Amino acid sequence: MGTVAKGCLGAVLGLIAVVIIGVMIASCAGGSKDQGGKPAASSSSNAKQEQAKTYADADINVLIREAKTNAAAANKNYKGKDVKIVGGILGNIDSDLSYISIDGTNRDFSFLHVRCSIKSKNKELQDAVLKLKKGQAVTVYGRVTDVGDMMGYYLDLDKVEAAK
Structure with a gap:
């Protein structure tokens, strides 16, 4: 494998890692949400x-x-x-x-x-x-x-x- 191919592979893997980390951070920051993007309500608050x-x-x-x-x-x-x-x-x-x-x-x-x-x-x-x-x-x-x-x-x- 040449130097250019190794550099491209390293860049692609780095980009994939950044995307995965970004998705993980976004999902942790978002909290509990339903399909509509609104915070999920507990059943007791629905009853109220x-x-x-x-x-x-x-x-x-x-x-x-x-x-x-x-x-x-x-x-x-x-x-x-x-x-x-x-x-x-x-x-x-x-x-x-x-x-x-x-x-x-x-x-x-x-x-x-x-x-x-x-x-x-x-x-x-x-x-x-x-x-x-x-x-x-x-x-x-x-x-x-x-x-x-x-x-x-x-x-x-x-x-x-x-x-x-």
Whole structure:
């Protein structure tokens, strides 16, 4: 091996070492982070955060009727809002526990429902869903993420409970 080849090899190895050291320093300095780059919250702080939320009461049949008559207005009124939806019937429980759907009692709007997404890291919520049965009356709490005239509402689920 010539002097030039040894020099190039040494430079490449040195560059690789600098990159590896830089990555190690960055990962140590970054602390615990989730996929979004935000500090990871403990489960107790998540529970406190959910308790601090104020949910607006909403009847599922009213929500569905509003989406059917004017989805754009319903989207403007509810998207991004935290709601407590009452009067719903559990329609579907996804086998992977990624969502549940809540139907209204008015069969005129049979395709419209509330699709409630379940975060995979929320084991407490998944356990609550496992105790429910299809056709059961439920109350759901969460944030509306979208409204459509064909399928209804999309909700990030915070809590679900059997209706009282």
